[in-house]
Amino acid sequence: EAGVTQSPRYAVLQEGQAVSFWCDPISGHDTLYWYQQPRDQGPQLLVYFRDEAVIDNSQLPSDRFSAVRPKGTNSTLKIQSAKQGDTATYLCASSFSRQGYNYAEQFFGPGTRLTVL
């Protein structure tokens, strides 16, 4: 069974440019998470979805970041007008949560390493 896949694996931008990250979760997983992991820190949740609905986007910088999961499967995270402070690895994770989050393991993708110059 394929794991969580993400693309691209690397991105290098100038400040002010836009970038999109794409995530394909494990087939059948209803919950999808996006994390930001700055260098030498742990992953920090940005947003997560249950099917196509946003459950929590309170940590997503809404002025420049957006995330969608229109059909409840794949998801796209977009940064408009990137800043140097956005330099980080962006991780996607998915889980099967219908039996409750106590029993739902999050499976992580390899991440996209973003550098903003």
Added chain:
Amino acid sequence: GDSVTQTEGQVTVSESKSLIINCTYSTTSIAYPNLFWYVRYPGEGLQLLLKVITAGQKGSSRGFEATYNKETTSFHLQKASVQESDSAVYYCALGSLNTGANTGKLTFGHGTILRVHP
């Protein structure tokens, strides 16, 4: 809010020696959160090592153990005899609660780099 603290950024241990990686947590919830250890081996993605969902219980996997201590709010990771293949980055995490129910959100510590030398 919730927070997780890992005091060591890097730990170096000789092969076959014992290991402890410290983790303490803080939560505003009156209920007890689920606790996790995740690991990232070189060249691989983040993966679950072990989890404990009941305060006072112990979790184990691949020779590692962690005991959920609600009195000291700690979840230290231990191994009696490490191997070179255990070299990786280890993250402690807490599952956030809302009105006592697990939300599915994880709060991670900063991670501890473990280097095991032969």
